[in-house]
Amino acid sequence: MVGVRPGDGPGDGQGDGAYERAVGAVAAGLRGAGPAEAPGRLCGVAVDLLPVDGASVSLRGDSMPLRLAASGDVAARLAELQATLGDGPCHHVLRTGAPVLARDLTDAACAERWPVFAQQALGSGVRAVYALPLGSTAVCVGTLDLYSASPGGLTAHELHVALLVAGVMTVALTDLPNDARDAGEGWLSGLAAGHDRVHQAVGMIMAQLGVGAGEALARLRGDAFAHDLTVLEAALDVVDRRRRFDTP
Template sequence: MFSSELLSLLVRSLAKGDDDRPWLMRLCEACVESLGAQGGAFTVSAGPGEWIAVSTPGGFEVLEPLQEVLGEGPMHQAMTEDRLVVTSLDSVVDDYPVFSQLAASAGGETTLYAAPMRAGGHVVGAFSLYVTDGAPPCGPEELQMLADATGATLLASADSLDWSESNLFQRAIGMVVAQLGVGPDDASAVMRARAFSRSTSLHSVAVDVLERRLTFGFDE
């Protein structure tokens, strides 16, 4: 499929979306539909610890939050190494052993493509694509082209995105820093560990910290 055809499919798919739904979710769903995939996700980053993540509804929507909680996975690798990552969800991967082991139960015979979204020479996020029936109807170069086009679009409209959840997490990190007297990275790791042990989201842990239902001490 040529790049122009792929972009035309994206535009037509986006035009069919419900205007009342968040624009970022509509864009994600349009990309997934245009590529004939079974699921997908966007993770947009404004810097360390600042992100927005959306996933298409379905069986794969738990996997992007799982990567957020664990701090590992194809999405992180794609953004950190600035390259397309392709992995099967039915096997354990040395680069992210915990995620791949847990994802196997949800993913089955699924291939995950994670492409860095670039804009202005920088990685601004990642586009994850879940495919259950073979390769997507485009090559790696076209998939990366779509990810970069999306990254440029998101960077241009960054001020209109909802960063409230990321800001909430940053405020919660500040409270854990004060409670434990540790750095932000360690406070983030403590919150991720708590989310994992509770089988819940970072958002839920952050809300509990901010509403003082959850405090951390060295005796835990």
């Protein structure tokens, strides 16, 4: 099912200390981690704690989500794919601030809603995607996306643990001290640089074709997908003048 909201309470598993053990695992996973390491560490913790095979975290961008960290190659590819397509569970979460639990990507509802993403995810061995907001419906700063090779939903306790990880991720991203942001930690400055390249490429395509920003970004995304590139890779081709849109 798509667009399912979590239950009203933490659900089963609370009384026997399972949730407390999850809290301890999150704390242990972050022990000794600097700001640049925290997102990747938390992706790994999510995979360890939950019946999922991969996790990625993406930040909200002006025009598209920006992948920050992933637990492995498949998770990284699917996060980049959603950015490239401009579609997928991550985008719904960024628009609404509400979780999306896609229990089986072979369901007609998923195939109809995200035809290309669902097909590509299934081709990568992923059957279910659980996308959670970082923040709230009022202020959503990004998403935590969980990928499972098996269809099915999360139990109430598992969903509560996933929301715990998303909550800690949100704090890690929004409560960075200014000195950490300015100390050359790399991940924030690297994201900003990549985002700037996409904006620069969009501006160049606008000038080449005489179109608006939305159309230019759509052209860039389409070109990236057609050539099996990420949006950033396609943008670098444009910025470095290896690709023009006003020539055949």
